[in-house]
Amino acid sequence: MMKNSKIEESIRLRYLATVISVFLALIATSVIYYSYIEHQQGKFAKKGDELKEHYEVVEAIDSTLNSMILRGRGYVAFNSGTEKLMLDQDIVKLGHQITDFKELDLNSKERKFINRLESFYIKYRDDILPTTVKSMKAGDAEAVEAIHKDYAGSVINGELKSTANFKDQYHKHIHALEAERLEKSRKDTIISSMFSAGFLLLLLPLVGVIINRIIRPIEELEKATEQIAMGNAVQLPKRKTDDEIGRLTHSFRKMVETIRAKEEDLMAHNEELMAQQGELEEQQTKIEESLCRVKTANDSLERLNKLNHHLTFTLDKNELCKIFLDFLNAQFPFDRSIFWFKEEKVYASSNVTRQVVDTLVETGNNVNWIRLHEESAYVIKRASNPEETGFAEQAFDAYDLYCSVLNADHEVVAVFAATRLGTPFSEYEIDEIKGLMSRMGLAIGRIYLYEEVEMARLLNLDIVQNINEGIQLVDMDGSMLQYNETLEKYVSCEGFAEWRNRQKISYREWTDIFLKQCEQPEELAAYFAEAVDYPEMEDKSFHYEIGDRHMAVYASPVYRAGKRVRTLLVHRDITKEHEIDRMKSELVSTVSHELRTPLSSVLGFTELLLTKDLKVERRHKYLETIHREAKRLTNLIDNFLDIQRMEAGKQDYQMEPVRLSELVIDVLARFCADQNHKIRIIDETIHDSILGDAGRIEQVFTNLVGNAMKFSPGGGEVEIRLVGNEDHILIQILDHGMGIPESELKKLFTKFHRVDNSEQRKVGGTGLGLAISREIIGDHKGEIWIESEEGIGTTVSFTLPLEKKHAEWQTTKGKVAIIEDEPNVAMIISEQLKSKGFPIIHYCNPLHFCEDVQKTNLQLDGVLIDFSTDDEVNGWELVRVLKSNEQTEHTPLVVLSTPDLDEEKVRAYGIEHYLTMPCHPSELEETLEVFLETESAQ
Known part of the structure; x- marks a missing residue:
C-alpha cells in the first residue's frame, strides 16, 4: 500500500511505469x-535456392549437350582429330553432370526428364558415336549420312529442344517465386505501417495527460517568475497534490x-554601494x-634606448639617417623635417x-652655415606661406x-631642419634636440672611423687576394686563421669553399687536404710540422707537386x-719555371739526338766520298743519303724557327681560298x-673551301698523317675523314697504332714533349709537330684535340671555319670509291661526284x-x-674481287685504262664504262655523267 501511494505521489515513477508498459508491449x-x-522469408529463400541449384545444373547440361552435338557434327564434317578429342571430353563431362542432377531432390517430372536424357546419352555414347567413328575410319560416308538421317538428326534435335524447354521452365519458376516473395514483402510492409500508426494513436492520450498535469503548472510558475522579476505582486494558486509540481x-x-x-x-545597501562607486570612479580617472x-x-x-643601440651599432649612413629622423618625429611634433649629411648628400x-x-641637400642654400657653426642651433620665425596656410581664414x-x-x-x-606651423619651439625642446645632435656626432665619427679602418682592411685584403702567391696565416698551434683565393685556386678543393665563413681551421683539417693531393705527402707533412713547431726556422723552401702544378712553399x-x-x-706556382727547365732539358736531349744522327750520316758518307774511290752507283747512293739527311736537318731547323715565330706572334700567313679536299x-x-x-680518305662534304694559308694547312696535314704512320710502326690503317656543317668543317686523322696513355693527353701540345713510353721513345721526333699544328689551327680560328686509347689507336680532330656559310653542306647518297694515285685526276673525279651528292672514299693502292x-x-x-698509273695486275685482281663479292657484284664500275687494256677481260667482267688515259677532261666528265645517271636509275 505504501509503495502504491509513492507511485501516485511521484510524477516520474507514474509516467515512467506507463511508458515502460507501452514499450514492452510494442x-x-x-x-x-x-x-x-x-x-x-526463410521458406521462400530455401525454395529459391533449390530452384537455382536445379537450374544451374540443367543450364550446364544444356551447354555441354550443345557443345557435344556441335563437336560431333564438326568431327563428322571435317574428320578432325581435335574435334574428336574435345567431343570425348564433352561426353565425359555430360555424364558427370547427369549423375550430379540425379543426386538432387527431384520431383517426378524432373526424374522423367533426366531418365530420358540419360537414355539418349547412353545411346549416343555406346551406339551412335562408335558406329559413326567406325564408318568414318572405313571411309563409308554414306553410312555416316544414313546414321544421322535415320536416327541421330531427329533424336538429337529433340533432346536439344527438350533440354532447352526444361531450362526455360526452371527460369520461369524462379521468376514466379521471386514475384510471390516480393508480393508477400509488400503486404508485410503495409501491415507494419498500420501497426506503427496504431501505436502512435495510442500514445496521443498519454501525451495529453502529460501536458495537463506537468506542462501547464510549469507555465504558471514561469509567468509568476516574470512578474516577480518586474517587481509586481503575484498570488500563486495552491496545489493539493503532493507530487514534484506541488x-x-x-x-x-x-x-x-x-x-x-x-x-x-x-535597497539601503545599494544606496551605499552607489556612493562608493562614485569615489572609485574618481580615483580610477587619476590612476x-x-x-x-x-x-x-x-x-x-x-x-x-633603441636610438642609442642604433647609434652604437649601425654603420650604414642611409639607415642611420632614417632611424634618427623617425626618432625625432616620434619624440617631438614637427610638420616637416629633414636630416642630411653635408658632404655625402645622404638624407632622410x-x-x-x-x-x-x-635646395638644402644638393646646394646648401637657405642654411646660414656661419651661424649654424657658431650657435649649433637657431630658430627662424616667419609668416606662413599660402601653401602652409591651407584652408585657414588668416595667416599665422x-x-x-x-x-x-x-x-x-x-x-x-x-644638419637637422624642422618646421612647425603656429607653435614655437621651447627652450627645453631645443636643448633636448641639441643633446641628441651631440650623440649623433659621436655615431657619425664612429662611422667615419670604421670606414677608414674598413677601407684599409679591404685594401690589404685586395693586395693579399690579388698577388700571385697563395698565402696562409697559421696560429702557433697550427690552426689556419686566414688564406687567400689564390691558394684556394691552387689546391682546388671543396673544403676551402666550406671554410670561408669559419674563423679557424684546425691544423689536421687543412694539412689533410694538402697531403691527400700532394705527390710527396710525408716530406710535405714534415715541412709543415717544422714550420709551425720550431720558433726559429731556417730560411728554406720546399718543392712539391699538387695535381698538375709544381709548387714551392716557404715559411716566414x-x-x-x-x-x-x-x-x-707562402705557396708559389713554379709550374712554368719547371716546364721551362723540362723543355730546356728536352731541347738539349732532342737536339743532341735528332741533330747528331743526320750529322753523323752526312759526315760519315762525306768522309767515304773524300777518302775512297767508289763506283758511280755507290757514290750516287751516298749522295742521295747525304741530301736526304741534309733535308732532315733543314726541316728540324725550320720547325725550331716556326715555333719561335709563332710564339712571338711574328708568323705571317698568306690567307687565300683553299680547297681542303684538293x-x-x-x-x-x-x-x-x-x-x-693502308691510307684512305673519306670525304662527306659538299663545300670545303676555307680562307687560310695553304702551305701551313698542308704542313698540319703532313705532320698529323706522318705521326699516324710513324706511331703505327707495324703498319695498319690510317683514315682521313672530312665532315662538314653549315659554317665549319671537321677533319679527323685516325690510326690503329700504339695509342697514347690518358695521363699524357693534356701534355701532347707542349713544346718538346714526348710520351714517356719505351715503345714511343723508339720513334724519333722533336716533339714540335703538334705544338706547331695547334698554333696554325688556332691562328686560323679553329680548334684541335686528340682522343686516344693505349694499344687501340689515336684520333686527331680539328675544325676550320668555311669561307662562307652554306645551307646545304653534307652529302646524302651512298659512298663511291676512287682508286687513283694521280692527284689531279682524283681531284676531278672527286669534284664531279661530290657535286652530285656522293661521299668519296679515296685509295691510292688497289690492293x-x-x-x-x-x-x-x-x-x-x-x-x-685507274689502271694506267699502277700495276694493272692489281687492278684486275680488284675487279675480280668486286665481281665475286655478293655485296659489290652489281656495283657500277668505271675503269680508267691504258691503251692496251685487255678487251677479253673487259667483256668477261662486264665492264661497261671505261676510258683510255690520257683523256680529255670533257670526255671524263661525260663518262661520269653516264655513270651517275646509271647509279641514280638503280
Whole structure:
C-alpha cells in the first residue's frame, strides 16, 4: 500500500511505469511479427535456392549437350582429330553432370526428364558415336549420312529442344517465386505501417495527460517568475497534490516571501554601494592619467634606448639617417623635417618636397652655415606661406629650426631642419634636440672611423687576394686563421669553399687536404710540422707537386713586440719555371739526338766520298743519303724557327681560298709509296673551301698523317675523314697504332714533349709537330684535340671555319670509291661526284681497297679504278674481287685504262664504262655523267 501511494505521489515513477508498459508491449508484438516474417522469408529463400541449384545444373547440361552435338557434327564434317578429342571430353563431362542432377531432390517430372536424357546419352555414347567413328575410319560416308538421317538428326534435335524447354521452365519458376516473395514483402510492409500508426494513436492520450498535469503548472510558475522579476505582486494558486509540481510550487511561494522580506535591506545597501562607486570612479580617472604619463615616459625611454643601440651599432649612413629622423618625429611634433649629411648628400625626410630637398641637400642654400657653426642651433620665425596656410581664414607664424652635428674638429658634418606651423619651439625642446645632435656626432665619427679602418682592411685584403702567391696565416698551434683565393685556386678543393665563413681551421683539417693531393705527402707533412713547431726556422723552401702544378712553399714567422705570434706560409706556382727547365732539358736531349744522327750520316758518307774511290752507283747512293739527311736537318731547323715565330706572334700567313679536299689528296699522294700502311680518305662534304694559308694547312696535314704512320710502326690503317656543317668543317686523322696513355693527353701540345713510353721513345721526333699544328689551327680560328686509347689507336680532330656559310653542306647518297694515285685526276673525279651528292672514299693502292672489300661490309654505290698509273695486275685482281663479292657484284664500275687494256677481260667482267688515259677532261666528265645517271636509275 505504501509503495502504491509513492507511485501516485511521484510524477516520474507514474509516467515512467506507463511508458515502460507501452514499450514492452510494442517490443513483444514486434518480435512476434518479425519472427513470423523471417519464417516466411526463410521458406521462400530455401525454395529459391533449390530452384537455382536445379537450374544451374540443367543450364550446364544444356551447354555441354550443345557443345557435344556441335563437336560431333564438326568431327563428322571435317574428320578432325581435335574435334574428336574435345567431343570425348564433352561426353565425359555430360555424364558427370547427369549423375550430379540425379543426386538432387527431384520431383517426378524432373526424374522423367533426366531418365530420358540419360537414355539418349547412353545411346549416343555406346551406339551412335562408335558406329559413326567406325564408318568414318572405313571411309563409308554414306553410312555416316544414313546414321544421322535415320536416327541421330531427329533424336538429337529433340533432346536439344527438350533440354532447352526444361531450362526455360526452371527460369520461369524462379521468376514466379521471386514475384510471390516480393508480393508477400509488400503486404508485410503495409501491415507494419498500420501497426506503427496504431501505436502512435495510442500514445496521443498519454501525451495529453502529460501536458495537463506537468506542462501547464510549469507555465504558471514561469509567468509568476516574470512578474516577480518586474517587481509586481503575484498570488500563486495552491496545489493539493503532493507530487514534484506541488513541492516546486510550495518552495517557490516561500522564496517569494523571503525576497519581499529582504528587498528593503537590499535597497539601503545599494544606496551605499552607489556612493562608493562614485569615489572609485574618481580615483580610477587619476590612476589612468598617471598610467598614461608613465606609458608616455616608457615609450620615450624605449625609443631612446633603441636610438642609442642604433647609434652604437649601425654603420650604414642611409639607415642611420632614417632611424634618427623617425626618432625625432616620434619624440617631438614637427610638420616637416629633414636630416642630411653635408658632404655625402645622404638624407632622410618627412613631408618635404623634392624641390626643398634639392635646395638644402644638393646646394646648401637657405642654411646660414656661419651661424649654424657658431650657435649649433637657431630658430627662424616667419609668416606662413599660402601653401602652409591651407584652408585657414588668416595667416599665422611658422618656425624653422636648424641644428648642426659637429665632429671632433668642430666642423659641421650633418644638419637637422624642422618646421612647425603656429607653435614655437621651447627652450627645453631645443636643448633636448641639441643633446641628441651631440650623440649623433659621436655615431657619425664612429662611422667615419670604421670606414677608414674598413677601407684599409679591404685594401690589404685586395693586395693579399690579388698577388700571385697563395698565402696562409697559421696560429702557433697550427690552426689556419686566414688564406687567400689564390691558394684556394691552387689546391682546388671543396673544403676551402666550406671554410670561408669559419674563423679557424684546425691544423689536421687543412694539412689533410694538402697531403691527400700532394705527390710527396710525408716530406710535405714534415715541412709543415717544422714550420709551425720550431720558433726559429731556417730560411728554406720546399718543392712539391699538387695535381698538375709544381709548387714551392716557404715559411716566414710573424712577430709582435719581439715575440713570434703567427707563421706565414707562402705557396708559389713554379709550374712554368719547371716546364721551362723540362723543355730546356728536352731541347738539349732532342737536339743532341735528332741533330747528331743526320750529322753523323752526312759526315760519315762525306768522309767515304773524300777518302775512297767508289763506283758511280755507290757514290750516287751516298749522295742521295747525304741530301736526304741534309733535308732532315733543314726541316728540324725550320720547325725550331716556326715555333719561335709563332710564339712571338711574328708568323705571317698568306690567307687565300683553299680547297681542303684538293690539299688532302695532294698530301695522300706523298704517302702512297708506303706499302705497310693502308691510307684512305673519306670525304662527306659538299663545300670545303676555307680562307687560310695553304702551305701551313698542308704542313698540319703532313705532320698529323706522318705521326699516324710513324706511331703505327707495324703498319695498319690510317683514315682521313672530312665532315662538314653549315659554317665549319671537321677533319679527323685516325690510326690503329700504339695509342697514347690518358695521363699524357693534356701534355701532347707542349713544346718538346714526348710520351714517356719505351715503345714511343723508339720513334724519333722533336716533339714540335703538334705544338706547331695547334698554333696554325688556332691562328686560323679553329680548334684541335686528340682522343686516344693505349694499344687501340689515336684520333686527331680539328675544325676550320668555311669561307662562307652554306645551307646545304653534307652529302646524302651512298659512298663511291676512287682508286687513283694521280692527284689531279682524283681531284676531278672527286669534284664531279661530290657535286652530285656522293661521299668519296679515296685509295691510292688497289690492293688496299681490295682488302677492305674482302674484310669489311662496304656499302658502295660505285667504284672508279685507274689502271694506267699502277700495276694493272692489281687492278684486275680488284675487279675480280668486286665481281665475286655478293655485296659489290652489281656495283657500277668505271675503269680508267691504258691503251692496251685487255678487251677479253673487259667483256668477261662486264665492264661497261671505261676510258683510255690520257683523256680529255670533257670526255671524263661525260663518262661520269653516264655513270651517275646509271647509279641514280638503280
